[in-house]
Amino acid sequence: MRPHRLKIYFDGGCRPNPGAIEIAVVARGHTYISRGHGYGTSSDAEWLALIQAVRIALSLEEPDFVLIGDSATVVNQANGLWKCRGADLQGHLQVFRDLTRSIGKVPIRHVKRSQNLAGIALARAH
Template identity: 60%
Template sequence: MDAEWLALIHAVGLARKLGLTYVVFIGDSVAVVNQANGTAKCRGGNIQHLEEFRAITSAANPPRIRHIKRSQNLAGIALARLHAR
C-alpha cells in the first residue's frame, strides 16, 4: 500500500505546484481511497502517509478522491507492464 500512498501524495504535490485547486484523484486501492477520505481508520505505517497527505492538502478545499476498479485504471495497468515483477 506504500506505492499507492506515495503516488497520491506525489499527485497532490504536483497539483499544488501547478496551481490546481479543484482536482479529482482516482485510485484502485479501496483502503487508500477510504483512508484519505476519512471513511476508514488508518493503521501502522500508513498513518505517516495519511499525516503527510493531510499536511499538504487544504482543509478549506480538500481534493476529491474516487475509487475505480483495477481494470479501469489504465495508468496503473501501463505502469504494471513497464515494471513487471
C-alpha cells in the same frame, strides 16, 4: 463530477510485497513513473502514489481536480472513512493532510484497476 475537473490517476506497487516501491501518476496526458521510494508494502506504495498525485496537482496549479486510484483501502482512508492502522500508514495520512490543508477537501475516487490509467502505465513499464 464536473466535466472540466482535471482527473489525476495514481497507483503504486511493489515487487514482491513487501518490496521495492514504484509509483505512477497520470495527469493531463503525461505519465510520471518513479522508483527508488524505498522498501515497503503495497499500501505504502499506494499512499506514496496518492501523495505524489497531490504534489503534481499542486505543481500544475490546478484548482479543480479529482484524484483517482484503485486501492479501496487508501481511497477510504484518505477520505476519512476508514482508520489507518499502524504508524507508517498514519504517517502517510499526515503527509497527505499537510499537503492538502491549504486547499481543503480533496475529492478522491475509487475505480477498478482496469480503469486506472496510472496502474495501466505502471504495468506497461515492466
